[in-house]
Amino acid sequence: MPSSTSSSRTSRAALLAALVIVLIEGWVAIRLPPNQGRHRVDEILATLDRPQARRPLVVLGDSVSHGGLHAVDVPDSILVLASNGSIGFAGMAFTYERLIERTPPPDVLVLALIPESFGVELRPPSADSYFETTFLRWREIEDFGVTSRRWQQVGRMVMNKLLLPPSFKSRAEIRRALGLLPDDLTLDTGVQVVDHDQVPPAVATALAERRRLRVFRFPAVQRAYLDRLARDTARSGTRLVITTGALPTSVVDAWRATGFLAQYQRALASFAAAHPNVVVEPVDAFARFADVEMFDRTHLARTARGIYGRALVDACLGLLGRRGASESRSPAAHRSTFDRPPV
Numbered sequence: 001m002p003s004s005t006s007s008s009r010t011s012r013a014a015l016l017a018a019l020v021i022v023l024i025e026g027w028v029a030i031r032l033p034p035n036q037g038r039h040r041v042d043e044i045l046a047t048l049d050r051p052q053a054r055r056p057l058v059v060l061g062d063s064v065s066h067g068g069l070h071a072v073d074v075p076d077s078i079l080v081l082a083s084n085g086s087i088g089f090a091g092m093a094f095t096y097e098r099l100i101e102r103t104p105p106p107d108v109l110v111l112a113l114i115p116e117s118f119g120v121e122l123r124p125p126s127a128d129s130y131f132e133t134t135f136l137r138w139r140e141i142e143d144f145g146v147t148s149r150r151w152q153q154v155g156r157m158v159m160n161k162l163l164l165p166p167s168f169k170s171r172a173e174i175r176r177a178l179g180l181l182p183d184d185l186t187l188d189t190g191v192q193v194v195d196h197d198q199v200p201p202a203v204a205t206a207l208a209e210r211r212r213l214r215v216f217r218f219p220a221v222q223r224a225y226l227d228r229l230a231r232d233t234a235r236s237g238t239r240l241v242i243t244t245g246a247l248p249t250s251v252v253d254a255w256r257a258t259g260f261l262a263q264y265q266r267a268l269a270s271f272a273a274a275h276p277n278v279v280v281e282p283v284d285a286f287a288r289f290a291d292v293e294m295f296d297r298t299h300l301a302r303t304a305r306g307i308y309g310r311a312l313v314d315a316c317l318g319l320l321g322r323r324g325a326s327e328s329r330s331p332a333a334h335r336s337t338f339d340r341p342p343v
Helices: 002-031 036-048 063-069 085-102 115-119 126-130 138-148 151-163 166-177 201-211 220-235 249-258 260-274 302-321
Strands: 057-061 078-080 108-113 239-244 278-280
Touching (some): 057 063, 057 085, 057 302, 063 302, 085 108, 085 126, 085 138, 085 220, 108 115, 108 220, 108 302, 115 260, 138 151, 138 220, 201 249, 220 239, 220 260, 239 260, 239 302, 249 260
Parallel strands (some): 057 078, 108 239, 239 278
């Protein structure tokens, strides 16, 4: 009898301990991290764990394109997987590979990014929030180690894989179910995107700094994974289209003068020349925004991002519409769907 009582007490204690662990884990899932953009990455990967309906066109990209596309209605023919440029091309390649594991590949994959997203180093502080705690399949960790040779960073990813609680990966879904994760884009500061009547001093300073960029950065790790994405799409019979995201006109004009834009164009041309399935659209296709339409250094204000989102959707639909007619033409002869009058 004492043995039975002791066993019962042990069972209750174990149950209570398990309940406490679940409650603590749930609290962690709800509270950490506060970055809403990071939760978008979580949501995408959780979604791709289940088979998806095949879409003719898929969009990967940074938070500028994520904001534009989530401000408008997107037709069923387009699957938006854009999240944040901080996942780098490694994260985008892994995302695409997860997609085609369970879903037939698309006809077209569009990469919609601003030039600065090519310069992501995949190092802290952004990497530890977006990349190192998100892409944690063993083969992804191993692949990143072999490609980057950053073994200390790989060690952190291994520790995250082993020590992060299971619900950590599900916190986006938990937060959304509780109404804590808004559909609207929230910037890292937690400030909602709004319109301005005039350019705020902080935005003016940030744009002035951006206009002074002279050196286009394209780290080796980024190029390696962009090459990998081109090979992945070639194997799946998918055309890879790179389009430059929304930019202020003043910034593009300044970049022409500093030489930054020419360096960017040469890098894209070199990449396209190495991969027959790659098409690069004109870099100034969406360089139509005034400084007052910018919410901060890189993100558009509310009304402008809707304008950009609609233009990007129209351009993507144009890519699908011209696919049959352009199959036999070379990338050099490929007229740009994105080269259209401003909306």
